[in-house]
Amino acid sequence: MEAIREAIREAIRIERLSKTFSNGRKALDEIDLRVEPGEMVALIGASGSGKSTLLRHIAGFTASDAQPSQIAILGRPIQQNGRIVREVRSIRRDIGFVFQQFNLVNRLSVESNVLIGALARLPLWRRLTGRFPGAERALSMAALNEVGIGDHARERAANLSGGQQQRAALARALVQRARIVLADEPIASLDPESSRRVMEMLRTLNVEHQLTVLVSLHQVDIAMQYCPRTVALRRGKVVYDGPSAALSPALLKKLYGDDARELLDEASADSATDHADNNANEGDTGAPAQDTAPTSTRYAFALNPAHSS
Numbered sequence: 001m002e003a004i005r006e007a008i009r010e011a012i013r014i015e016r017l018s019k020t021f022s023n024g025r026k027a028l029d030e031i032d033l034r035v036e037p038g039e040m041v042a043l044i045g046a047s048g049s050g051k052s053t054l055l056r057h058i059a060g061f062t063a064s065d066a067q068p069s070q071i072a073i074l075g076r077p078i079q080q081n082g083r084i085v086r087e088v089r090s091i092r093r094d095i096g097f098v099f100q101q102f103n104l105v106n107r108l109s110v111e112s113n114v115l116i117g118a119l120a121r122l123p124l125w126r127r128l129t130g131r132f133p134g135a136e137r138a139l140s141m142a143a144l145n146e147v148g149i150g151d152h153a154r155e156r157a158a159n160l161s162g163g164q165q166q167r168a169a170l171a172r173a174l175v176q177r178a179r180i181v182l183a184d185e186p187i188a189s190l191d192p193e194s195s196r197r198v199m200e201m202l203r204t205l206n207v208e209h210q211l212t213v214l215v216s217l218h219q220v221d222i223a224m225q226y227c228p229r230t231v232a233l234r235r236g237k238v239v240y241d242g243p244s245a246a247l248s249p250a251l252l253k254k255l256y257g258d259d260a261r262e263l264l265d266e267a268s269a270d271s272a273t274d275h276a277d278n279n280a281n282e283g284d285t286g287a288p289a290q291d292t293a294p295t296s297t298r299y300a301f302a303l304n305p306a307h308s309s
């Protein structure tokens, strides 16, 4: 019975969420959003559209405006009506974070950083003595190997590249046995190859480990490549929520006006209107996008006729 109830529960449920900062800036404006368990959803929007603010609210790091509203994680409210619940820490155990800053403890080894994920599940005395059971260490190594950085387990986190640090954060989510991953522009400062690896790992967590993934992204082509569903924010409002495949340059222009450029690449934004009508004539190679290909080519692939309407 419990299993059935669990199965029908949304992973993330947001109702009427608004956030006005003390300077009067309305960063979130009546957001309603539901994410089902097992989904991999992209959150897109130009900078300043509210992506980070929304993710921070879902994580219970920031309280919303004090009007009737709710965010629930797997059926448990994490904040309501502008108040973060007292059990926030316990609810956060279900969430793995891949945020740009404060991801890892720099002075600790990579392995220790990943083991931190297991802490929440360990009895208090073990947390206090800092002694991890062998099983936890084995799990950490398995997770580090899975994300491809097992060789770096003993290094200090500070010595890892940006992409490796993001992968360590994903290993930590696995060790933590998180059920939801919130990733805030995890590839924003990475080169194409590192970006691809991080996105592939997110996909592995989603497909093979059944984690629900909500990932904010700057580029629409990446959203289309990895996430079946996209939620698009503009000025704190959800302006689109649906299949990523339907996000043609023309639709983006309609949703974002000139801001669409920021979500496409400059080159593809320029040609967006030119190509919008021609998409149906472009061949679908079925091949994965090449990291080495010019971004405009990558984008052309992402908008292949199989996806655009």
Ligand SMILES: Nc1ncnc2c1ncn2[C@@H]1O[C@H](COP(=O)(O)OP(=O)(O)O)[C@@H](O)[C@H]1O
Pocket (backbone or CB within 6 Å): 021, 022, 023, 025, 026, 027, 045, 046, 047, 048, 049, 050, 051, 052, 053, 054
């Ligand atoms: N702590 C804050 N105080 C005041 N304004 C903020 C704060 N954090 C974010 N904002 C504003 O809220 C809006 C949304 O910001 P943010 O969520 O960071 O957008 P994004 O992540 O999409 O770039 C922006 O206008 C930003 O300037």
Ligand SMILES: [Mg+2]
Pocket (backbone or CB within 6 Å): 051, 052, 053, 184, 185
């Ligand atoms: Mg942000």
